[in-house]
Structure formats: structure tokens, C-alpha cells
Amino acid sequence: xxxxxxxxxxxxxxxxxxxxxxxxxxxxxxxxxxxxxxxxxxxxxxxxxxxxxxxxxxxxxxxxxxxxxxxxxxxxxxxxxxxxxxxxxxxxxxxxxxxxxxxxxxxxxxxxxxxxxxxxxxxxxxxxxxxxxxxxxxxxxxxxxxxxxxxxxxxxxxxxxxxxxxxxxxxxxxxxxxxxxxxxxxxxxxxxxxxxxxxxxx
Amino acid sequence: xxxxxxxxxxxxxxxxxxxxxxxxxxxxxxxxxxxxxxxxxxxxxxxxxxxxxxxxxxxxxxxxxxxxxxxxxxxxxxxxxxxxxxxxxxxxxxxxxxxxxxxxxxxxxxxxxxxxxxxxxxxxxxxxxxxxxxxxxxxxxxxxxxxxxxxxxxxxxxxxxxxxxxxxxxxxxxxxxxxxxxxxxxxxxxxxxxxxxxxxxxxxxxxxxxxxxxxxxxxxxxxxxxxxxxxxxxxxxxxxxxxxxxxxxxxxxxxxxxxxxxxxxxxxxxxxxxxxxxxxxxxxxxxxxxxxxxxxxxxxxxxxxxxxxxxxxxxxxxxxxxxxxxxxxxxxxxxxxxxxxxxxxxxxxxxxxxxxxxxxxxxxxxxxxxxxxxxxxxxxxxxxxxxxxxxxxxxxxxxxxxxxxxxxxxxxxx
Numbered sequence: 001x002x003x004x005x006x007x008x009x010x011x012x013x014x015x016x017x018x019x020x021x022x023x024x025x026x027x028x029x030x031x032x033x034x035x036x037x038x039x040x041x042x043x044x045x046x047x048x049x050x051x052x053x054x055x056x057x058x059x060x061x062x063x064x065x066x067x068x069x070x071x072x073x074x075x076x077x078x079x080x081x082x083x084x085x086x087x088x089x090x091x092x093x094x095x096x097x098x099x100x101x102x103x104x105x106x107x108x109x110x111x112x113x114x115x116x117x118x119x120x121x122x123x124x125x126x127x128x129x130x131x132x133x134x135x136x137x138x139x140x141x142x143x144x145x146x147x148x149x150x151x152x153x154x155x156x157x158x159x160x161x162x163x164x165x166x167x168x169x170x171x172x173x174x175x176x177x178x179x180x181x182x183x184x185x186x187x188x189x190x191x192x193x194x195x196x197x198x199x200x201x202x
Numbered sequence: 203x204x205x206x207x208x209x210x211x212x213x214x215x216x217x218x219x220x221x222x223x224x225x226x227x228x229x230x231x232x233x234x235x236x237x238x239x240x241x242x243x244x245x246x247x248x249x250x251x252x253x254x255x256x257x258x259x260x261x262x263x264x265x266x267x268x269x270x271x272x273x274x275x276x277x278x279x280x281x282x283x284x285x286x287x288x289x290x291x292x293x294x295x296x297x298x299x300x301x302x303x304x305x306x307x308x309x310x311x312x313x314x315x316x317x318x319x320x321x322x323x324x325x326x327x328x329x330x331x332x333x334x335x336x337x338x339x340x341x342x343x344x345x346x347x348x349x350x351x352x353x354x355x356x357x358x359x360x361x362x363x364x365x366x367x368x369x370x371x372x373x374x375x376x377x378x379x380x381x382x383x384x385x386x387x388x389x390x391x392x393x394x395x396x397x398x399x400x401x402x403x404x405x406x407x408x409x410x411x412x413x414x415x416x417x418x419x420x421x422x423x424x425x426x427x428x429x430x431x432x433x434x435x436x437x438x439x440x441x442x443x444x445x446x447x448x449x450x451x452x453x454x455x456x457x458x459x460x461x462x463x464x465x466x467x468x469x470x471x472x473x474x475x476x477x478x479x480x481x482x483x484x485x486x487x488x489x490x491x492x493x494x495x496x497x498x499x500x501x502x503x504x505x506x507x508x509x510x511x512x513x514x515x516x517x518x519x520x521x522x523x524x525x526x527x528x529x530x531x532x533x534x535x536x537x538x539x540x541x542x543x544x545x546x547x548x549x550x551x552x553x554x555x556x557x558x559x560x561x562x563x564x565x566x567x568x569x570x571x572x573x574x575x576x577x578x579x580x581x582x583x584x585x586x587x588x589x590x591x592x593x594x595x596x597x598x599x600x601x602x603x604x605x606x607x608x609x610x611x612x613x614x615x616x
Contacts, residue, residue, distance in 0.1 A: 021468055023461030063458070072458035073465060080464040081455050087462060088454045089439060096436035099429035104347045106425045155461060178428040180457065184435060186448050 009050055010041045016051065020071040021060070024156040025173035028067040029108060032159055042069050065179065067172035091177055093133045094148055100126060109170045110161065113149050117142040215257060216271070219244060226258070226267045227275055233265050277328070284333045284360050289367045292322045293374070300378055312385060316393055322371055323397045326404050329364060333357060334411055341418040351422055358415050361408055368401050368408075524563070528571050532604040539575065539602035540564055540584065557586065568602060576603040 010016075016038050019026055028039040041047055042062065052062050059074040098105040101119055105111055120126040120141050130144060149168050152158040157177065161169045216223055221243040226233060239246060252258040259266050276282030296318040303311040337357050344350040375394060382390055438444050445451050457463070476482045531542050543560045555563075568575065578601035585596050 021460065023459065023465060023467075071460045073460060073463065081451075083464065084454050084457060084462050085445075085451065088450070088457075089444065092432060092435050092439055092444075095429070095432040099432050102346075104426075104429060106347070106422070106429075108342060176459075178425060180453060181432050181435060182424075182428050184431070184448050184450050184453050186434060186438060 007050065007054055009054055010044075010047050012038055012041045013051065013054070016042060017055070017060075020062070020069070023071070025065075025171070025176065026069045027156070027159075027171035027173045029169070030156075030159050030171050030173075031161070031169075035159075039067075039069065065173070066175045068175060070173070070176070088180065090134065092181070093129070094152065095177060095181065097126070097129050097133070097148075100129060105170060107170050107172055107174050110167055112165065112167050113145040114142060114166070116145045120145070212255075212257075215252065215255060219248065219252060219257075222252075223257075223267065223271070226265060227272060230266060230272070234263050235260060235265055236263075238265050280328050280331050281335065282332065284329055284336055284357070286329055286360055286363045286367060289322060289325050289329065289364070292318050292325060293367060293370055296322065296374060300374070300381070304381065312387065312390070316390055319375075319390075319393050319397055322367075323393075323400045326364065326368065326371075327400060330404050330407055330411070333361060333364070334407070334414075337411060337415055337418070341422075347422065347426065351419065351426075354415055354419050354422075358412070358419075361411055361415070365405065365408055368405055371397070372401055524567060524570070527563075528567055528574065531567075532574060535604065538578075538582070539567065540582070540599045543567075544584070564599070568600070574605050576605045577601075578603060 016026070019038065026035060026038050026042065028036055028043070030036055030039070042051060048062070055062060055071070056074065061072045061074050063070050063072050101116065120130045127141065130141060133144070133148065149158055153160055153168070157171060157174045158168045159171055161167050222238065222241070238244060239249060249258070253260060257268050257271065259268065273282070296315060299311050299314040299318065303315060337354065340350060340353045340357070344353060375398065382394060435444065435448065435450070438447055472482070472485070477486060527546070531539060534542070537545070543564050546560075548555045580601045581598045582601050583596050583598050585594065587593070588595050
């Protein structure tokens, strides 16, 4: 801890780095491994400035979102565009599925894969959506939903809150995906047709 | 109520069936008649009695508590639905009694005025606390979006109603200030001044709640909007025009998260020195097992040190003391080295020195101190019974004597 005290850094600095350098998000409503505590540590303005300065030296930049933090690499060319596109196309599929559920899954929602699977089973349109999400090889709908949840938790957008009951929670980092989607402009429409009182067409 | 009840009866009935009342309050609208009668603490007869007293209702086989009872509990616990309507009633009553008092300056009207002023103060605070709790609860726990939004909007309305009541109360208090001054009643002054501070505090609190509600609604609205957008994007994507009709490509290429740019977790090499440590060995072993490298698996950990390793340490001291032992041996003439060692009385601290150990000591001395010893090149025999097998054995050994004018020595043979 000598080096952290000499820079006057919080003692969780290593944990923060370990999580974020893995490419994961730190969300304010995450509870695993003291995630919310780490969030509070970074969110403290004094700590934030010190951590930012410290990580900038090794060319990491802490980016702040709505109730979450993540790392970006400073001055490094973004790579692997094709892979990225593929990934975000998949996110669109998943978010579209979440958005089309009767019980829309949003930030802070808790759900079990079996619930989604059941709803998809009962609704042909949802079933099609789920089946068309590429990459997964699972046979049953339930397993497919499970794989999606697993993937989303690995990307730290979801958190497996209770392993026994297989209950997931949507973390604040999910905002990141929403922000990305929100920033995509669709050309042919004027963009002002957005205000239909928030009723989603299912 | 169908039967006349007084407070005492009501209380004793509730008390007698407190288990049932608690259950029904805790799980409103979930308990069926059969479930309830299945419990040990109520009989069919008791149940009928409670129903006839209107304490319990039965509707479509579901049992529920009388709303008045539920409301009483909720009021005390400051939970339940926000019901600002009460405040309205109190304000009306207050107005009525003020009018009466203006007509006739009678104490009974003044007492009612005080009562209602106090009630308004308490109820406002309680309703606002409930409002706060409910708003928070709705945002966090209501799973259906449309209902969540609707509920929050309802709370916003209720908040406006409460603010309206606060305004009304303030007006009444201001208008009747001169009237109150005439009464010269210190208790009334106390109540009014506490009500006034309460009103201001509550107004602040409501403004905060308003911010919360707006914030929550905005967040939900944003999510809904984005979800709508996501569904549109999905449509565009299904038409295969995602890359052409949107700036998806551009947006994604600007994404700067580590994860999506293929940055791997930074890897550091393990220091060589670490690999020589025990922890390092465990690591090596795991890697060896994973990749089936037998070479790495050879070097094992040292076994756990025996609990009596300190005693063993004492034994080593024997060796350290060998020199003294040899000196003593050289000082005497009666015995040869073998006999001397076999019979030597080691200090107690060393403990029991076994035959084998004495034998190895013999060999050690014979080799180390050969220049001081007289090797006789003659065998002598030592008879003994082996401890474990109890077989008689005979050991031949070389006669070794202290080196004097005529030295002697021997070598051990088995």
C-alpha cells in the first residue's frame, strides 16, 4: 500500500483497476464484490481527480456515465470495427427483445431467465425475436435466454443476483447501451416523431 | 356495522384473534377462507363471529380485514396509500368551527379549532412521508412500465393537492390571526406557530419529492424512448439497411470502451524468484496439470515439518557435541569406542538415544576422527535383540581404542 499512500489514492485503487481494466463497468447499483462501494469511491470528487490523474499516466481514462464508470484508452486507435459492429448489432437484438416484453426490462429490473422464456413461449412474435438472435446454439428457449443473460453479465450490464433462484438484476451500466442506441440517427425520418407519449409499439 | 360494538369488544375481539389479524394485515387480499381455517389459531365458529362483527369480510372466497381496521394500522405505521382527502375534511371542519367561534366565543369551539389545527399538522406530515415512501417504492418495485408511469403521475397530482391544502391552511391561519390574538390563548399560539413552521418544512419537502418524481418520470420516459428507438433500429436492421440508413457504423466506431475495442486485461510476467517460492510452486503445478507437463510436476513441496522438529534439533546437537564426546572417549582407556558409545549415558535433555543412532554415531566418529583413534583391525562381536522383530542378532564391529602409545581401531560390519 505504500505506493497508494504516497499518491494519496484510495485503498481500493487496485480493485477499481482490476475491474475496469478488464473492460467491465462499475455501476452504482451493483452489489457483487462490493461494486457499489467501488462506485462510491470513484464518485467522490477528490478521489475521482486523483484516480483520473493516476490512471492517465498509464493511458487509461475514467469515463463517467449516468451512475456508472468505465475505462477508455487514451490516444489509442480504436480497433476491430467489424467485431464491434457485430457486437452492437447483437445488443440491438437483445435490447429489442427486452423492450418488446410485456414487462419491459429496464434499469433496476429483476428477472429470471425462465420468466422471459415463458413469455417468449407464449408470444409468437417474441419467440421469433429470440430465435433469430444469432450466435447461440442452445436448443431450448430457456437455455437461449440463459446464454443471453450470461453474455450480458459478462459484459457487466447484468448481475446474477441470486445464483440459486437464477435471478438477474439490470445494472446502471445498461444506460450505456441505451445512450449508444439513442445516439444513432436514422436518416429517413425527421426524428421529431419521437414524442408519442412513451407508448411503445409492441 | 351489523352488530353494536363498543371499543372494549372490538379491542378484545381483535386481541383474541391477533394472529389472524396480523396475518391478514400482512398479506392483504391473498388469504382464502380455507387457508385461514387451516390455521390452528382460529376455529370455524370464531371465524363466523368475526365475519358477523364485520371485522372480517369474505368475498369470492378471499378473506380480508375491515378497511377501517387496516386504515387504522396503516395510519399508525405511516404506510399505505396517500389519502390527502382527510386533510380536506379537516380544513372544512376547521373553517366551520372558526365560523362558530366568530359567532359565539365559546370555549368548546376553540377546543375544536385547536384539535383540527393539530390534526392538519400531523396529517400533512404523515401524508407527505407516505407520499415519499410510495414514490420511491413505485419507482423501484413497480415492474410494469405503463403502470409505473401512471402511478408516478398520480402521485404528482396528489402532491399538488397537498400543496393546495398547505396554501389553504396558510390562508386560514393568516386570515384568523386577529381572531386568534383576541383569544389570548397561549396553547393556541403554540399550536399555530408549530403549524406554521411545519407548513414551511412540508412545502420544502414536497418540492424535493417533486424533483424526485420528475427525475424518475424522466428516466422512465428516456428508457421508453430509447426502447422505441431500439425497436425501430431493429426493424431497420432486419431490412438489412442498418449500415446505410443510419449512422450506426459511425457511432459504433466512436465507442471507446476497453471491452469493445478488444483490449485485453493487462498481463504481467511472473517474477522468476516467485516461481521458486512455495506459492510459485503451487502455481507451476497447476499449470503443469493443465498442460500435462510432467517435468514441472516433479519438484514437490517439502512435507510439513513434524511437530517434534525441535526435539530433532536437539539430536543434531549430539553431533555438534561429538567433539566433546570424542574427547571424553579419548580420556578413558577402559572401553573401546563401540562399547563406550553403546553404554554412554547421554544427558537427559537429548532423550533416548537408540541403538541405531549410537551405531551411526560410531561410524561417524570412526570416519571423522580416524587420526585420533587406534584402529585395531580386529572384529569383536556384540549380541543384541532387535527391538521390532525380537530376533537375536550379532553385530561384528572393529575394535577402536583411543590413540595412545599403542593405538587401536576397528570398522563396523554388519
